[in-house]
Amino acid sequence: MPEGHTIHRLAGELTAAFGGRPVGVASPQGRFAAGAAVVDGSVLEGAQAYGKHLFIGFAGRRWVHVHLGLYGKFGVVAAPVPPGPVVGEVRMRLTAADAHADLRGPTRCEVIGDDEKAAVEARLGPDPLRGDDPAPALARIGRSRAPIGVLLMDQAVVAGVGNVYRAESLYRAGIDPARPGSTVPEPVLREIWADLVSLMRRGVHSGRIDTVRPEHEPEAMGRPPRVDDHGGEVYVYRRSGQPCLVCGTPMAAGRAAARNLFWCPNCQH
DNA sequence: GCCATATGGAAAG
DNA sequence: TTTCCCTATGGCA
Numbered sequence: 001m002p003e004g005h006t007i008h009r010l011a012g013e014l015t016a017a018f019g020g021r022p023v024g025v026a027s028p029q030g031r032f033a034a035g036a037a038v039v040d041g042s043v044l045e046g047a048q049a050y051g052k053h054l055f056i057g058f059a060g061r062r063w064v065h066v067h068l069g070l071y072g073k074f075g076v077v078a079a080p081v082p083p084g085p086v087v088g089e090v091r092m093r094l095t096a097a098d099a100h101a102d103l104r105g106p107t108r109c110e111v112i113g114d115d116e117k118a119a120v121e122a123r124l125g126p127d128p129l130r131g132d133d134p135a136p137a138l139a140r141i142g143r144s145r146a147p148i149g150v151l152l153m154d155q156a157v158v159a160g161v162g163n164v165y166r167a168e169s170l171y172r173a174g175i176d177p178a179r180p181g182s183t184v185p186e187p188v189l190r191e192i193w194a195d196l197v198s199l200m201r202r203g204v205h206s207g208r209i210d211t212v213r214p215e216h217e218p219e220a221m222g223r224p225p226r227v228d229d230h231g232g233e234v235y236v237y238r239r240s241g242q243p244c245l246v247c248g249t250p251m252a253a254g255r256a257a258a259r260n261l262f263w264c265p266n267c268q269h
Numbered sequence: 270g271c272c273a274t275a276t277g278g279a280a281a282g
Numbered sequence: 283t284t285t286c287c288c289t290a291t292g293g294c295a
Binding site: 052067069108162 | 275
Binding site for chain 3: 270271272273274275277278279280281282
């Protein structure tokens with residue numbers, strides 16, 4: 001479930017599990033063999049997250065740059081490493097005495113240096129989870145004719161927001177995702193930014209995306225809890241055709257920039 | 270077994 | 283704007 005909160009949480013978990021110690025880096029699948037050999041056995045100094053990009057820092061100014069993409073997974077598992085052959089397509093495995101971590105299906109997994117890391121970061125907009133100044137994002141949205149729903153997903157505008165936080169933050173602000181960025185008043189943009197900071201911090205802490213306000217939660221509304229494989233309690237994401245939790249209107253769905261888009265046609269303008 | 274689907278992004282046209 | 287990549291899972295024959 002990789003939006004920015006997943007990556008920031010992962011950076012913390014990796015630093016806690018492996019930081020300051022020599023770590024085995026392997027490529028069970030074989031596709032990361034050359035990169036793994038470069039850092040295998042060196043000290044993992046710490047992991048950093050920027051948007052949806054993960055940088056695992058090793059001694060010698062080497063970084064393993066990981067991007068999970070749409071369905072990548074990276075999880076830390078407490079020791080001992082299960083005996084027997086590694087099951088499935090494990091691109092990279094980190095191993096220490098008391099923990100290991102397996103990476104599967106990433107869009108990117110590569111060893112880079114400081115300059116390449118800086119180049120990746122230079123392409124990203126401010127990240128709500130890093131405490132960045134939102135001014136560049138607000139300015140860019142404020143002068144763009146592109147839909148606000150597309151702009152929020154553009155990592156060069158805001159780093160770390162994915163399809164769920166995009167849909168949910170626009171719903172909570174009452175803004176139609178199709179609305180051009182330049183037509184959204186700046187105070188509303190500031191409110192959306194502050195909301196993203198708060199929602200995404202909560203996501204880092206809980207490991208899932210919950211966006212429903214207390215007064216609309218299942219218990220408060222006398223409805224059954226949401227049952228969905230993404231695990232969180234949300235207003236709009238993947239709820240097309242179901243009644244809006246606030247007004248009862250069936251939620252709408254469409255496509256924008258090749259991604260699923262969800263909104264309430266009554267609550268969002 | 271086959272197919273559709275997914276919280277992403279880069280490259281190709 | 284479309285295509286492609288990477289993997290796991292659930293629904294359906």
